[in-house]
Amino acid sequence: MSLGQQLAPHLPFLRRYGRALTGSQAEGDRYVRATLEAIVAAPEEFPREVDPRLGLYRTFQAIWGSSQIDEHDDGGAGGSDQEAIARARLARIAPLSRQALLLTAMEGFTVEDTAYLVDVETAEVEALVADALAEIEQQTRARVLVIEDEPIIAMDLETIVRDLGHEVTGVAVTRDEAVALAMEDRPGLVLADIQLADDSSGIDAVKDILAQFNVPVIFITAFPERLLTGERPEPTFLITKPFQRSTVKAAISQALFFDQTTVPAAA
Missing domain, CATH: 3.40.50.2300 (Response regulator)
Structure with a gap:
């Protein structure tokens, strides 16, 4: 089975994660597209030591964490008021905490897998999730x-x-x-x-x-x-x-x- 065939069943769920993380269908899909383009451009760099779903999300996380695909490029999203509000709120809440919350609660990854995806020690994940919930519920x-x-x-x-x-x-x-x-x-x-x-x-x-x-x-x-x-x-x-x-x-x-x-x- 080709890598594309292995990844295809997981793409709808990666779209869900991307959209929830960005608060925008267009923005979330743009990150997914950038992820797939990175895999096509360098398939030899795709993590083969883990299952395909974990490798797919790991690649997405690398795109999100390294460049955020240029926050000044609206990619058709139009630089909306929603995005300005999100940026203001992001200034008060750690993005890593939000990622840990979504990966565990919405995407169903284990604490160990989430630690791998966000590149922290396993012991840190539960604290990150708790921090995210506390900050969001106060807001x-x-x-x-x-x-x-x-x-x-x-x-x-x-x-x-x-x-x-x-x-x-x-x-x-x-x-x-x-x-x-x-x-x-x-x-x-x-x-x-x-x-x-x-x-x-x-x-x-x-x-x-x-x-x-x-x-x-x-x-x-x-x-x-x-x-x-x-x-x-x-x-x-x-x-x-x-x-x-x-x-x-x-x-x-x-x-x-x-x-x-x-x-x-x-x-």
């Missing part, structure tokens, strides 16, 4: 709309959201209900399942909401690779079912981290 709070038709999952999400110090504005189980709740009480964050109770789509519900006002969205799906092809406008933040509490926590923190409407939490 942000939001009012959250949950769009989820499975009662147990909806209750679980509500509990996680409230335990993080955020408020739940409502729980919707259909597209129409989601739009109505959003219009009635505008949320600062939306958690949206893909398939809803009446066979309507959470994606369509979100499109309807975003047509009225801007709000960060985290999609929840059992099939993330179907939404991360790189071929069309796609979610920036994505949670895979079944999810862990830590995954939801990391995704919420990252989505709010890049949101210009987020209210700083009280000290």
Whole structure:
């Protein structure tokens, strides 16, 4: 099997990581593209001593850490206000901590693998993750709309959201209900399942909401690779079912981290 064939199944998940790390579909995909270009240009330098997924992320981390592919080149992202806000927040939080949080909580790497990816001692990883969570939770709070038709999952999400110090504005189980709740009480964050109770789509519900006002969205799906092809406008933040509490926590923190409407939490 060629290296390309070995790496292909992992690309959607690398896109998820890149987008979560940068807060932008365009920026995240640009880092993934730079990673693939580096591998094609020098395949002999690809880490062969580890499994392909770990080697792929290691190459991405090298691109991110060494050059960040020129922060002054917007790569089509347009130098948005969102990026300016992110830079201001990044000045107050260690990027390495955020990487460790996403790699462990969202991407599911072990502490040992994460240490390899961010090039620190294994003992440092848990401290980095704790630092990231502490800093992010102090910075942000939001009012959250949950769009989820499975009662147990909806209750679980509500509990996680409230335990993080955020408020739940409502729980919707259909597209129409989601739009109505959003219009009635505008949320600062939306958690949206893909398939809803009446066979309507959470994606369509979100499109309807975003047509009225801007709000960060985290999609929840059992099939993330179907939404991360790189071929069309796609979610920036994505949670895979079944999810862990830590995954939801990391995704919420990252989505709010890049949101210009987020209210700083009280000290």
